[in-house]
Amino acid sequence: MLDAVLLGVLVAAIAIGFGLGYRQALRRDDKASPTSSPTLSRNYFVGLNYLLNEQPDEAINTFIHALDVNSDTVDTHIALGKLFRTRGEADKAVNIHQNLLARPALTAQQNEQVQLELARDFMALGVHDRAQRLLRQVDEHSQHDDHRLTATRLLVDLFEREKDWQSALDVMQPLLAQQPGMQRPAAHWQCELAEQDIVQASRPLAKRRLKKALQLDPLCVRANLLLAELALDNGRYPEAIARLGQIAEQEKAYIPAMLPALRHAYWRADDEASFERHLLTLLETAPYTSVIISLGELTHQRDGVDTAIALTGERLSVSPSLGGLDYLIDLYIESQRLRGLESPDTRLFLLKHHTRALLENRPRYRCQRCGLSGDTLSWQCPRCRHWGSVKPITGVEGE
Numbered sequence: 001m002l003d004a005v006l007l008g009v010l011v012a013a014i015a016i017g018f019g020l021g022y023r024q025a026l027r028r029d030d031k032a033s034p035t036s037s038p039t040l041s042r043n044y045f046v047g048l049n050y051l052l053n054e055q056p057d058e059a060i061n062t063f064i065h066a067l068d069v070n071s072d073t074v075d076t077h078i079a080l081g082k083l084f085r086t087r088g089e090a091d092k093a094v095n096i097h098q099n100l101l102a103r104p105a106l107t108a109q110q111n112e113q114v115q116l117e118l119a120r121d122f123m124a125l126g127v128h129d130r131a132q133r134l135l136r137q138v139d140e141h142s143q144h145d146d147h148r149l150t151a152t153r154l155l156v157d158l159f160e161r162e163k164d165w166q167s168a169l170d171v172m173q174p175l176l177a178q179q180p181g182m183q184r185p186a187a188h189w190q191c192e193l194a195e196q197d198i199v200q201a202s203r204p205l206a207k208r209r210l211k212k213a214l215q216l217d218p219l220c221v222r223a224n225l226l227l228a229e230l231a232l233d234n235g236r237y238p239e240a241i242a243r244l245g246q247i248a249e250q251e252k253a254y255i256p257a258m259l260p261a262l263r264h265a266y267w268r269a270d271d272e273a274s275f276e277r278h279l280l281t282l283l284e285t286a287p288y289t290s291v292i293i294s295l296g297e298l299t300h301q302r303d304g305v306d307t308a309i310a311l312t313g314e315r316l317s318v319s320p321s322l323g324g325l326d327y328l329i330d331l332y333i334e335s336q337r338l339r340g341l342e343s344p345d346t347r348l349f350l351l352k353h354h355t356r357a358l359l360e361n362r363p364r365y366r367c368q369r370c371g372l373s374g375d376t377l378s379w380q381c382p383r384c385r386h387w388g389s390v391k392p393i394t395g396v397e398g399e
Helices: 002-027 034-052 056-066 076-084 088-099 108-125 128-141 143-162 165-175 180-199 203-216 221-233 238-248 252-269 272-285 287-304 305-318 322-338 344-362
Strands: 365-367 390-392
Touching: 056 180, 076 088, 076 143, 076 390, 088 108, 108 128, 108 203, 108 322, 128 143, 143 165, 165 180, 180 203, 180 221, 180 238, 203 221, 238 252, 252 272, 252 287, 252 390, 272 287, 287 305, 287 322, 305 322, 322 344
Parallel strands: none
Antiparallel strands: 365 390
């Protein structure tokens, strides 16, 4: 239905452009060919006939071949190419835009506009090398700031798709001061390069990149997580704990993602008391299920299951959650077994079955921009491709 509406609007636009071109022809001097009018009129009615017979593609093709390329009709050709590309027919869009570039009637600004559209067509087709050549030409030679900025953004998008993070940085670096919205993506590009350096055992270089990432975006949680991992690997546990502690100040929604590393750091440092104090501090501002369970596990190991039940139940009464209830049921089952009951209350197992089934059907992460949910933490959303928008799901059904 939407395609039909778009095609109808576009055909109307083409018809209007056709009429403008026809009227322009009538205004010409004696240079105009006296035989052009019947040809134009015939093509126009052939196109209308296709349209009335519900053959919009044929109607569009007839109109576009009859429509001269001039200052009045360039936008109509470009709009047609865009429509074909959005419909998944980028090859047709390429033909239209290449046909435009072959016409000498285009101004320099129109030529650049068509080159940008053609680059988008090639990107949609996966022909990245040709798209890159067009974009670099506009980026290096355009006299229009808007066109240069568009070319830069498209180049960055292309390099991201190819995972060429260094090229993306090189292209965007001169504009970061004027484009603050690109500082977060640039910080993640540094993190991507740092992860490659870690794999290649270039840890000092990785650390420098991660510090640059924090300079670009002081709220880059990913950089602190990676720096904490490097510190853990090198046995610098206080440094790792400090890095992880900064995450609660950067973006508390990522606390569940950093808790395993925090637990490991305190365990390696053999400082259980400080870990408990840290968890209690986190609970004051972020009473998340994962924090409550971590505190319950710590209490369970030190003071026994009944104390853990009391503490966990008290915390969940303030911040109830399905995951917390599931953990509490486990504690109750263990408590009954420790009391010598060979067969704990079957109702507990029934509740456990239901909570586990509900938890297995719940995603763990969600993009805050497009709503895409999943079970793994992606630093760039696979759907909207925004950086740093995927976060752990918290609340009653979260974690």
